[in-house]
Amino acid sequence: MIKKCCAVTNSDLGILVIRFSLALVFIIHGLAKFQNMQGTLAFFTSLSIWPAFAYLVAGIELFGGILLLVGFLTPWMSLALGLNMMMAILLVKINKPFLGGYEYDLTLMLASLGLSLLGTGKYTICPCGKDSKK
Numbered sequence: 001m002i003k004k005c006c007a008v009t010n011s012d013l014g015i016l017v018i019r020f021s022l023a024l025v026f027i028i029h030g031l032a033k034f035q036n037m038q039g040t041l042a043f044f045t046s047l048s049i050w051p052a053f054a055y056l057v058a059g060i061e062l063f064g065g066i067l068l069l070v071g072f073l074t075p076w077m078s079l080a081l082g083l084n085m086m087m088a089i090l091l092v093k094i095n096k097p098f099l100g101g102y103e104y105d106l107t108l109m110l111a112s113l114g115l116s117l118l119g120t121g122k123y124t125i126c127p128c129g130k131d132s133k134k
Contacts, residue, residue, distance in 0.1 A: 015121030016071075022111055023069035026081055030062025047091060060084050068115075071124025075116045082112035 033040045037054065044054040061084065064077040085108045093102035120126055 011118075012121040012123060015115070015118050016123045018111060018115055018118075019068050019071060019074065019121070022078070022081065022108070022115065023065045025108065026061045026065030026068070028065075030058050030060070030065055033058035034062060049091065057084060071120045072126050074120035074124070074126070078112045078115040082109050082116060085109035085112060 033054070037058070040054045040058060041051050044051055044057075060080050064081050064084075067073050067077045068081075085105050089102045089105045089109065093105055096102055
């Protein structure tokens with residue numbers, strides 16, 4: 001039997017904190033990409049990445065972050081954001097050292113992928129998350 005002091009009793013609240021934290025980071029980064037789209041396009045071009053992907057990445061970050069914030073399509077949006085960060089690591093940061101290189105992106109990737117497995121939690125606008133026992 002699990003002792004009461006060791007039992008997880010606030011998992012839905014924990015999911016909410018993770019959702020809000022990731023949402024804040026991705027919304028700000030997505031907005032920054034859209035506000036400086038010329039720079040974003042130039043950066044993608046310098047990596048020999050099709051410039052249209054600059055809009056896709058900015059959109060995933062901004063709108064995916066907004067959807068995480070309200071708890072709509074959380075598993076799918078967090079999966080998309082996690083894959084987005086995986087591509088950032090593989091295409092841009094993999095040859096840099098871990099510290100000061102890709103540890104931040106890796107943390108965002110793993111938190112996003114973990115959230116995709118945890119789900120939305122009960123604090124959401126999505127009717128499917130209202131009963132966290134489902």
